[in-house]
Amino acid sequence: MTLFTHEAFDDHEFVHHIHDADTGLRAIVAVHNATLGPGLGGLRMFNYASDDEALTDVLRLSRGMTYKNALAGIPYGGGKAVILGDPASDKSPALMYALGRALNKLNGHYITAEDVGTTVADMDYIRKETPFARGTSHGVGDPSPFTAKGVRHAIHAAVKSKLGIDNVEGVKISIQGLGNVGYALAQMLHIDGATLIVTDVNAVRLAQAKNEMNATTVKPDEIYDVKCDVFAPCAMGASINNQTIGRLKALIVCGAANNQLALSKHGQDLHNKGILYVPDFVANAGGVINIALEDSATSDVIMARVDEIRGTVDEILERATDGNLPLDVAEALAMDRIHQYRAETRAA
Numbered sequence: 001m002t003l004f005t006h007e008a009f010d011d012h013e014f015v016h017h018i019h020d021a022d023t024g025l026r027a028i029v030a031v032h033n034a035t036l037g038p039g040l041g042g043l044r045m046f047n048y049a050s051d052d053e054a055l056t057d058v059l060r061l062s063r064g065m066t067y068k069n070a071l072a073g074i075p076y077g078g079g080k081a082v083i084l085g086d087p088a089s090d091k092s093p094a095l096m097y098a099l100g101r102a103l104n105k106l107n108g109h110y111i112t113a114e115d116v117g118t119t120v121a122d123m124d125y126i127r128k129e130t131p132f133a134r135g136t137s138h139g140v141g142d143p144s145p146f147t148a149k150g151v152r153h154a155i156h157a158a159v160k161s162k163l164g165i166d167n168v169e170g171v172k173i174s175i176q177g178l179g180n181v182g183y184a185l186a187q188m189l190h191i192d193g194a195t196l197i198v199t200d201v202n203a204v205r206l207a208q209a210k211n212e213m214n215a216t217t218v219k220p221d222e223i224y225d226v227k228c229d230v231f232a233p234c235a236m237g238a239s240i241n242n243q244t245i246g247r248l249k250a251l252i253v254c255g256a257a258n259n260q261l262a263l264s265k266h267g268q269d270l271h272n273k274g275i276l277y278v279p280d281f282v283a284n285a286g287g288v289i290n291i292a293l294e295d296s297a298t299s300d301v302i303m304a305r306v307d308e309i310r311g312t313v314d315e316i317l318e319r320a321t322d323g324n325l326p327l328d329v330a331e332a333l334a335m336d337r338i339h340q341y342r343a344e345t346r347a348a
């Protein structure tokens with residue numbers, strides 16, 4: 001299979017493979033649509049089973065960033081990068097310096113930041129070699145609290161739309177993954193009065209959530225069977241798939257993980273089961289808003305922009321009537337913005 005016939009290609013503008021023999025770095029940078037500005041999106045480091053799995057991941061992730069950045073109203077296109085390797089054993093400063101040098105050659109066509117498997121410290125290493133890295137310790141650092149805040153807004157909007165109530169007091173919310181975003185989200189929802197059911201592969205995190213938030217804990221695989229109002233996937237992508245979808249007993253799916261649907265048809269499958277799905281790229285935009293504005297706005301201004309996610313989700317859910325899925329409405333709204341910008345700026 002070539003890139004152009006790859007099932008996840010979807011008219012990408014730019015896909016760049018990186019190899020550095022000295023460090024063993026193997027990475028892929030993908031920019032899906034750069035109409036609104038340079039591609040902006042995180043750098044993922046993951047132990048992919050194959051090169052094709054890495055390519056599929058970066059293509060799907062960068063496409064999602066196109067929609068996310070357009071709906072977030074930031075002047076960036078959709079981009080993403082992946083490093084093939086285990087962050088626990090294969091990561092080194094030299095690897096990150098090598099990536100920084102490679103990104104520098106792209107002249108800002110792609111701007112990187114943290115994602116799963118990379119940290120603020122990694123961005124600091126990359127930044128030494130290129131200006132095209134955000135989320136460093138000299139900038140805003142970890143975007144996760146902003147992402148969690150946006151997901152909280154999206155959950156509140158979905159609860160209002162589906163259950164007709166204005167708050168989440170007593171609402172049963174299950175959270176898969178208590179990492180940087182999931183744990184912060186759990187803390188916010190706990191303060192809001194939600195009843196939490198949580199899971200993680202990390203037993204320490206689980207015990208912490210149980211003690212701090214009186215959360216009910218379940219084993220990782222049991223989270224799909226939990227009867228609840230909201231299921232919030234905050235671990236890895238593709239948790240909504242052919243194996244899990246039949247087990248879900250939630251009324252709403254709304255979380256932080258990117259690419260929660262293993263296949264796009266799962267949006268329709270959730271709808272057929274009466275489950276309201278809030279598109280991940282709408283709910284989890286808080287982090288990229290923070291990253292995009294870090295050089296130009298105060299944290300109050302950035303937080304106010306993150307708070308606008310509530311209005312965006314409200315608008316999408318209001319438009320999603322007569323069988324129009326929120327996912328389709330959100331993608332169409334994002335593409336409208338891109339086409340409008342293109343028409344305004346490229347007219348003869």
Ligand SMILES: NC(=O)c1ccc[n+]([C@@H]2O[C@H](COP(=O)([O-])OP(=O)(O)OC[C@H]3O[C@@H](n4cnc5c(N)ncnc54)[C@H](O)[C@@H]3O)[C@@H](O)[C@H]2O)c1
Binds near residue numbers: 200256288
């Ligand atoms: N960090 C951000 O600002 C941000 C922004 C947008 C999207 N996201 C997405 O949100 C998700 C979470 O991001 P994060 O920064 O919190 O990552 P993280 O690595 O800090 O947290 C992920 C958590 O999920 C747990 N986990 C992994 N596999 C699991 C499983 N099978 N069952 C239960 N738990 C499992 C891990 O132990 C970890 O605690 C990712 O998909 C990421 O792409 C994050």
